Amino acid sequence: MMHINLFLFGCGHHNAAWRHPDSQVERLGDIRYYEEMAQLAERGKLDAVFFADGHATNNITDGPRWFLEPVTMLTAISRATRHIGLVSTISSTFFTPFHAARLMASLDHISGGRAGWNVVTSMFDVEARNHGYEAMPGHAERYARAEEFIQAVLQLWDSWDxxxxxxxxxxxxxxxxxxxxxxxxxxxxxxDGPLTVPRPPQGHPVLFQAGASEHGRALAAKHAEAIYAVAYDLPSAQAYYRDVKARVKAAGRQVDVPILPGLVTFIGSTEAEARAKQRALDELLPAETSLRQLQLFIDQDCMGWELDAPVPPLPPLEAFTGPKGRYATVLRIIETERPTVRQLLGRLAAGGGHCTMVGTPEQVADQMEHWFRNGGADGFNLMPPVQPDSVQDFVDHVIPILQRRGLFREDYEHTTLRGHLGLARPGRQ
Amino acid sequence: MMHINLFLFGCGHHNAAWRHPDSQVERLGDIRYYEEMAQLAERGKLDAVFFADGHATNNITDGPRWFLEPVTMLTAISRATRHIGLVSTISSTFFTPFHAARLMASLDHISGGRAGWNVVTSMFDVEARNHGYEAMPGHAERYARAEEFIQAVLQLWDSWDxxxxxxxxxxxxxxxxxxxxxxxxxxxxxxDGPLTVPRPPQGHPVLFQAGASEHGRALAAKHAEAIYAVAYDLPSAQAYYRDVKARVKAAGRQVDVPILPGLVTFIGSTEAEARAKQRALDELLPAETSLRQLQLFIDQDCMGWELDAPVPPLPPLEAFTGPKGRYATVLRIIETERPTVRQLLGRLAAGGGHCTMVGTPEQVADQMEHWFRNGGADGFNLMPPVQPDSVQDFVDHVIPILQRRGLFREDYEHTTLRGHLGLARPGRQ
Structure with missing residues (x-):
């Protein structure tokens, strides 16, 4: 069975989503907007809703990024839903382990065992300068801190039997x-502990992790119970899948860690209709915004680049100090497709280089099944390009096909996120 | 008009509340327990529900203190209520200003402008050792930090027009x-800012403060928009009220800051019934527990004290380095009543030396009105000795009397906590 999360973000993951005439940009401060989408996802029997998090506003004229804080949002969502899991990103660089353990334990009690924690180390200096640092600690330092942070959080959850x-x-x-x-x-x-909150219903809220770098994969192998991956195409998904599954085994862990690549879908009743939806959204995209986004991903001065010229040569992966996964994707697109700058921007505008599937519900279900049956994915972290339209398309048209094929649950069989993901409840460690 | 908050705490503020046969101690991890009490308070048209917070478990065998984290609790409560204010304690010693500003701004958006922030500096070394300190910073240092913390939080809320x-x-x-x-x-x-959350609906969530020390009063005079006070009797309430109102004026602020002393009520259809309720609860109190609690308040080794002997002499207020307000109350009880140790423990068992009113609904309403009309209080922070029974007694029997006397609202006239408290919405400062 596949596992499918809904990764909610602003008006959708496409950079131009908020510009769409049907976007609900006016409702980003309205908790009901998020509750309604979680209810829609629950109607589709999805495993969880998933929120990223950031601690700074970047390029705010271009469109929404952050608005409400994710743990408070998920707490509200927990009271508007009954089964769906609730995954919040919490940074190991900006919190203390006690705060993170306490917030997650509280959400797990409030939701009756549906909380998940996506641990990230954060990355931008503008975020660091909101929490007392002059600049971000280096990559290795952040991951060393994350490792210690996770150990302390797990011990705090274990501090009550x-x-x-x-x-x-x-x-x-x-x-x-x-x-x-x-x-x-x-x-x-x-x-010192103990935590102020008694042991969470799930024992430990489910530990999600995403990380393509060597440090990220090592941390995932040791601690992750589910992984949000970035894979532009099936070969890169397979390579990541093989590597991380082998690392988990090498770490001596018996657990089967679901690997869920991000997935952007454009769905229409015909392939042409789906492509038209995608094109309509791409056309709402101001070129300057996209160039600035690309600049953030690849750490190059892109603002002067000619839109219809080929992408200039980029430094090799080893020379890049930012998040490796996205950069590797950009290099892969350039290598395999030799795109113009404008074509590259189109590829990156929705989901930043995550896999995009475009077509009829059957075509999208076919591709998902192909990834699932061929060692590319245990499921997906859905990144709807436009909310709630893309979510609705997926829930109403793709989920029933996956269910008919026996690839996705017909109904919830468990009450906890661990249950949905097939993960055992941990004892004290 | 009076302002009345409901201060929820564990099974109630009496140390033996959880031992009562009707206590709901089994439901402390069940968010509906708190939602139901907030709904009861909303039925009584109260201004707000109020949560304290602590970052360590102390003497956990004796009874519940903390369980769920307050901001998540209040977020859930916001979705189960429509009007009542939602005040959370957040420590300026254990958070960064960005976290505090973000959580409160998010709660304010989610609740449609009902959030309040009770700023505290925290006090126990066992709490400090859960957040990276070997011991608590000193009193003056904590208040200097709080002053800077508040300034940064206000600026973050003002960072979006x-x-x-x-x-x-x-x-x-x-x-x-x-x-x-x-x-x-x-x-x-x-x-650096700006905050990731656009300007909260209230401009600033309402700033509550409690503090009897010189530093605490100075901070309150400068920043507080509502004050949770501790006053054992009307003369001490009047002294505090006069002093803090004068300090607010001296600080050049035009605002009338409501001062709300904590209030423990035992209500019966006759005075004898009310006293029997109080006595029944006192009798559930193990002497050792109470002595340990007293030890925490007065920083003396009490465990060997004879229960039926007079309380031994205590050091003067100036020599005491812990929270001054509670200590002053203990000194005042000793000075005015010359109690035995057992009698002192009885006084302190519910609400730790806050005012206690015992009697029929009319008698309690009379005393509240007397405080209100004689410069002791602008209202009260209700500390129900047993939840939900004491809340129910108050809402069903005292509130209607206060309403008939024109002392309390018949219905909500505003949608925000600022509205309930008669506070203007601040512009950018």
Whole structure:
């Protein structure tokens, strides 16, 4: 069975989504906008809704990026839904482990065991300068901190045993022998514990991770219980899938970690209709905005580039110090398609180089099945180019096909995110 | 008109509340427990629900203190209510200003302008050791940090003007001239801004503060928009009220800052019934627990004290380095009543020395009116000794009397917490 999350973002993942006449850009501060989309995803029996997070506004004239804070959004969504998982990104660079453990444990209790934590290390200096740093710590330093952060969070969740709460009115509230300090003293953190929140319903909220770099893959192999991957095409998906599954096994873990590449879909009743939807959106895209976005991805001065000329040569992957996955995708597109600058911008405008599938519901279901059956994916992190239209197209037309083929659940069989993902509830470690 | 908040805490503010046969101690992880009490408070047209916060478990065998994290709780409550304000405590010692500003702004958007922030500096070393400190910074240092913290938070809320969002599909998403960096570089914080969340519906979520110390009063005079006070009796309430109102005026502020002392009520259809309720709860109290609580308040080794002997002499207020307000109350009880240790424990068991009113609904309404008409209070922060029973008694029997006397609103006239409290919406400062 596939696992499918809905990754909600602004008005949609296409940079021009908010410019669409039907966009709900006026509702980005309205929690019901997000609740309605989560309800739609729940109607489609999806595994989870997924939120990224950022700690700075970049290029805000170009379109919405962040608005509401993700843990508060997901808490509200938890009260408007019954089954769907709730995955929030929390940065290991800007929080303390106690804050992260506490927020996630609280969401897990409030939602009855539906919380997931997508751990990221963050990347931009503009974000760092909102949280006390003059600049971001280096890549290796961030990942060393993330490793220690995760260990402290897991220990905090384990600081209360199941059954620690006695509620014995004539005796003790808690069995003290089942609650303990963690006394963490590491290079980056000092945390005594125990957590103020008793053990979460899932034991541990599900740990998601995304990371294409060597450090990112190493962290995923050791800790991730589900992975949000970036793969432009099936060969790159397969290479990543093989590598990370092997690393998980090499780390001695028995768990089958679902790998879920990001997926942008344009769906129409004919292929031509789907392509027209995509083109209509691309045409709403101001060239300057896209060039600035590209600049952010590849760390080159692109603003003077000729739109209809071939993309100039770029430094090799090894020389690039930003997020490797996206940069590798750009190099791959250039290598395999020799695009003009304008063509490259089109490719990147929706989902920043994640896989794009365009066609009828059957065609999209076919491609998804092809990836699923050929070692490219255990499912997908859906990145709707326009919300809620693309979500609706997917839920109403692709999900029923996947269900008929026996590739996706007909209904929820579990009440927790761990249940949906086929992950066991961890004991104390 | 009075302002009345409901301060929810565990199973109630009486240390033995959870031991009561009717207590809902088994539901402390169930968000509906809190939603139901907030709905009850909203039925009584109360101004707000109010949550304290702590970052460590103390003496957990004795009874519940913390469970769910307050901002997530209040977010859920916001979706189960329509009018009532939502006040969360957030520590200026353990968060960054960006986190605090973002969480509160998000809650304010989600709730349609009902968020309040009770700023505290926190106090216990066991809390500090969950967030990277070996011990708490000193009192003066914490308040200096709080002052800088508040300034940064206010600037972050002001970093987006009203009307900054253009949502112009053919042009810009945002009017860049109405969004700005704050470039804060202080002794404790570095924050560039702008916030990721556009200006909150209330402009600024309402700033609550509580603090009896010199530093606390100075901070309140400068920044507080509503004050949660501790006053054991009317003379101490009047002294605090006069002093803080004068300080607010001296600070050059035009605003009338509501002062709301904590209030514990035991209500019965006769005075004898009310006293029996109080006694029944006191009798559930294990002496050792109460002595340990007292030890925390007065920083003396109390465990060997004889229960039926007079309270031993205590050091003067000036020599005490912990929270001054509670200590002053203990000194005042000892001075005016010469109690035995057991009698003192009884006084402190519910609400830790806040005012307690016991009697029929008319008697309690009379005392509240007396405080209100005689310069002791602009309203109260209700501290129900047992939840939900004490809340129900108050909402069903005291509120209607206050309404008949024209002392409390018959219905909500506003949609925001600022509206309920009679506070103007601030412009950019």
């Amino acid at each position: 199941d059954g620690a709460l006695l509620n014995d009115r004539a005796g003790d509230y808690v069995d003290e022998s089942r609650v303990r300090q963690i006394n963490h003293r590491g290079k980056h953190f000092l945390v | 009203d009307g900054a969002l253009l949502n112009d599909r053919a042009g810009d998403y945002v009017d860049e001239s109405r969004v700005r960096q704050i470039n804060h570089r202080g002794k404790h914080f570095l924050v």
